[in-house]
Structures are given as structure tokens and as C-alpha cells.
Amino acid sequence: MTSENGAAIPKMEMMEMTVEVRDAEVSEMEYVLSPKSEIESRIKTLQSQMGEMDGALLFHAVDVCYFSGTAQDGLVYIPRDGEPVVMMKRSFDRAVQESPLEVRPLLNMRNLKADLGISSKARIGLEMDVLPCSFYFKVAKSLEDARFMDVAETIKHIRSVKSDFELRLIKEAARILEIGFSAVPDFLEEGMKEVDLICRMESVMRSIGHQGSLRFRRFNSIVPLGHVMTGAEAAFPSFLASPSGGRGTSLLFPQGAGFARIKRNEPIFVDSVGIYNGYIADATRIFSLGKLDSDLEDAYQASCQIEEAVARELVAGKTGKELFELSESEGARLGYLDYLGGPNGSKCGFVGHGVGLELDEYPVIGPLNHPIKSNMTVAIEPKIIYPDRGVMGIEDTFLTTPSGAESITHIPRDIWQV
Numbered sequence: 001m002t003s004e005n006g007a008a009i010p011k012m013e014m015m016e017m018t019v020e021v022r023d024a025e026v027s028e029m030e031y032v033l034s035p036k037s038e039i040e041s042r043i044k045t046l047q048s049q050m051g052e053m054d055g056a057l058l059f060h061a062v063d064v065c066y067f068s069g070t071a072q073d074g075l076v077y078i079p080r081d082g083e084p085v086v087m088m089k090r091s092f093d094r095a096v097q098e099s100p101l102e103v104r105p106l107l108n109m110r111n112l113k114a115d116l117g118i119s120s121k122a123r124i125g126l127e128m129d130v131l132p133c134s135f136y137f138k139v140a141k142s143l144e145d146a147r148f149m150d151v152a153e154t155i156k157h158i159r160s161v162k163s164d165f166e167l168r169l170i171k172e173a174a175r176i177l178e179i180g181f182s183a184v185p186d187f188l189e190e191g192m193k194e195v196d197l198i199c200r201m202e203s204v205m206r207s208i209g210h211q212g213s214l215r216f217r218r219f220n221s222i223v224p225l226g227h228v229m230t231g232a233e234a235a236f237p238s239f240l241a242s243p244s245g246g247r248g249t250s251l252l253f254p255q256g257a258g259f260a261r262i263k264r265n266e267p268i269f270v271d272s273v274g275i276y277n278g279y280i281a282d283a284t285r286i287f288s289l290g291k292l293d294s295d296l297e298d299a300y301q302a303s304c305q306i307e308e309a310v311a312r313e314l315v316a317g318k319t320g321k322e323l324f325e326l327s328e329s330e331g332a333r334l335g336y337l338d339y340l341g342g343p344n345g346s347k348c349g350f351v352g353h354g355v356g357l358e359l360d361e362y363p364v365i366g367p368l369n370h371p372i373k374s375n376m377t378v379a380i381e382p383k384i385i386y387p388d389r390g391v392m393g394i395e396d397t398f399l400t401t402p403s404g405a406e407s408i409t410h411i412p413r414d415i416w417q418v
Contacts, residue, residue: 032277034069036100038165042067042158043084049154055079055118056125056151059135062215062357063127063155065278070098074106077116085116112142120144125151130217160354160362162375166279167399170356170377172209174281174397174408177274180205181285181411185418190264190289194257195249198228201272211275215358223359224256226272233260234269234391241360243341243348243383244271244391264289267296267390267415271381273359280355282379283409284395287416299384299392300415302334306382307394310351310365314378314398314405320352320363320370327351327365327382342385352380355397376400377408 046056046067058064058076065071067078072095074088087106088095095103104115118124124143126136128150140148162170180201187200202225206212216223218241227234229246238245238255247258262268271284286300309330310323331340341347352365355377363370363378372378378400383393394413398405 032169033098034065034100035165036069038163039067039069039100041163043078045158046078046155047080049158050080050125050151052123053080053125053149053151054122055116056155057112057116057139058127058151058155060127060130062217066155066159066357068095068099068101068103070095070103072098077118079117087115109138109142112139113144113146118143118146121147123147123149125149125154127152127155130219156362157370159356160370160376161373162356162377166356167375167377169277169279170281170397171408173274173276173279174283174410175274176205176208176210176276177272177281177283177409178411179208180210180272180274181270181283181416184270184287185416188262188268188287188289188418191261193259193261194228194230194233194246195259197262197268198224198226198257198272201226201228201270205272205274209276211278214273214275214280215278217358217360221360222253224253225275226256227269228257228272229269229391230260230262231266231268231390232386232388233258234267235385235387235389237346241348243381243385243393244269262289265292267292267392269391269393271395273355278357280357280359281377281397281409282355282359282381282395283397283411284381284383284393285411285413285416286392286394287418289418291417292415296389296392297415299336299339299386300394302331302336303382303384303393304413305334306330306340306351307380307396310380310382311396311398311405311407314372314380314400316372316374316400316402318372320365320368320372323365323372324351324367331382336384339384339386340382343387346385351382352378355379372400374400374402378405 056078061071068076068086072088073090077085086103089106124146129152183204227244236247240255246256248254268287274281331337350366354361379397381395396407396409
């Protein structure tokens, strides 16, 4: 097969073309490339929202991939007017295969001003939330008299609205997640360790296309593929910006599944993600070996009611703050406000978040006025946390549409009693 100019199309580009014409959900494991039309649309959107900026210089791998189609080691420069510049250090050859844009070699950072055609006293947007100081100083030295502004907020709001291409991948991630949850009862045994259960669940998902690692933008945060904890271990406090904590496996990984053994008649908390070609779907369900105490079952039903109430109002025109306040009022009405999102003094401060290429995307369903728009993928996760007994809660990923929110994680909502 050849391109329009007669050159041979690399194998990876042929895979891209297959994806570009597909009108159904991805049904087979494959290495999906971003169509050129998709990348160009994203670039134009950013250019239209640059405001006072003359251009945006991006280094964060996820943003680089979003705007260029490759996550290799390098940069993307997007001027307010004109064509983007993609420069890659390693692997240049792979970036050429992956990106639908022209890719240039990045030999060093000293000549950025000339290489990128940046004028004197230009106003340049940088990802101030994630850019290391060492990179900032290199860029500042190279661009001399440039003025720097934060472009991260703009990018995060742009990425919060998903294209049809992205939604197909997120829905496939949800399908992988559904299979993972469905496999849990097959493995669940009294006396097994938390880490054993999550490993088996992950193994099932990896075998059908899960990428096996999770992106989290927040500084100094490392996140496992899920939180799988038993009883009070699920409520063990942690630094992570999450309702649940967990003891984890070490001082440097102090959250998530640990070495506690699963017991009968206590809640087994399973919060996990499906990931397909970088895109995430998020869900939580409660399992148990035998019957739980009736008050725990009641708490779980309350969390389901709160999720339903928030999902009904998850429509364009609302804000994250309005939806968070709704969840709080529903928690109060049902009698669970003191433990919703954590006990007093340890509350997580949100009830939902966007998902996409990273787990902690916009909009935040918390005390922030993030606007809700159509084609957002939002995880709603009301969780009632008892420090001495565990976590009872539910989570699903919803797609916002003009007619209301639709759940894309089709997992049975009852407590999974084995």
C-alpha cells in the first residue's frame, strides 16, 4: 500500500487507517494510532483558546501525545497561528511512525528559539502544573526574553470533552473493566491476600488489552491499577487524592492493596480501571464472602441512591460544584453525611472526576465551578467510609449527552455476594 505521494505506508500507519474508518467499538486488541484529522482538530481548538499567548510549548508526555499522536521523548510547539512543530529525541524513528505530523529530531534544548521560530518577547504557554524546574530553566535560558504563562488549565479543559474517536476507546476500556469485575468471584477465597486478588483481576484484563499502567497528573502521586482492600483496610488513611486509602505494600507505596487476608462477612472493596490504548474507564463494586451486616448493606444502597441523584443532574450547563453540593445534600437526607467521602476531618472533598488519558481529569465534581459539557466522561463515586469497618460505595463512568448522562460501565450494581 502506498500514500498519496507514492511512498510506502509503514505498518503502524496502516493500523491507523483501519481505526479511522471504523464506526463501531474497537473489538480486537491492537495498537491504535491517532488519525491526522483528530490531531489537527485538537491543535485548532488549542490555538483558538490561547488568548494572550503567542504559542504553547508542551513537554508532558500525555499532552504531547494528545497533540501529536506520539508519547516519545520530546516536545510539541503549537503557535497561535501557523503549523505545529514536533521534535523528538528518543525514539525519533518510532515517533515518525506514530505521529501523523511531521517530526523533526531534537538534538538539544539550546537552539529552541531558532528551531521553533519563536520571536523575541514572545508569550509562551507552559504546563506549569507538571513541568520540572530543570526544564523550565532550560527553556527560559534558550528562549531568553520570552514571557511564560500557564497553559495547563486550558489544556485540561480542552481534554475534558471527548471526540467520537476517544469515546470508542473509553467504551472499550469499560468493556475490559466489566470482564475484570466479572472474574473476581472466580478467584475470591477466604484467607487470600488483597494483593493476590488484584493481581488475578489485573491478569485477566491485561490478557485482553489493558495497558497495565495508569497515568495520574497530580504531583508526587503514584497510583496502582485499582484499590482492592478488605474490611477496615479499605478505610486505612493514605495521602492519595482518593476517597479510599489502603495500607499498600511499602512505605513508598502506602496505598491500595496490601497483605491483609480476606475474611468472611466483611466488605471487599474493589475500585479498578480499565485502560485501552491509553484511555480509562473507572468503576467500583463491593464483594463479600457471605452476607454483610444489614447496616452496611443499607449504606451501600444509600451510595447507589446518591450516584443516581448526581447522574440525573450530570448535564451540560451544570457545574461540578452544583453536583457536589447535590451529593452532600443527598448524603445528609439519607443520614450518611458524616461518613460520605470519609469521616469528618478526613474527607476527600469530591464525589467525581473526569477520566480520559489520565485518571484525574476535569471536570472535578467538587467545590469547583468546572462547567459540565456534552461528551465528557465522568466517574461518579459516592463512598461511605467507616474507619473501623471499611468502605461501602459505588462508582461508574458516565458519558454526558444532550439528553442526559449515560453509564458506560455496565456492571451489575448489587453487592456481589459469593
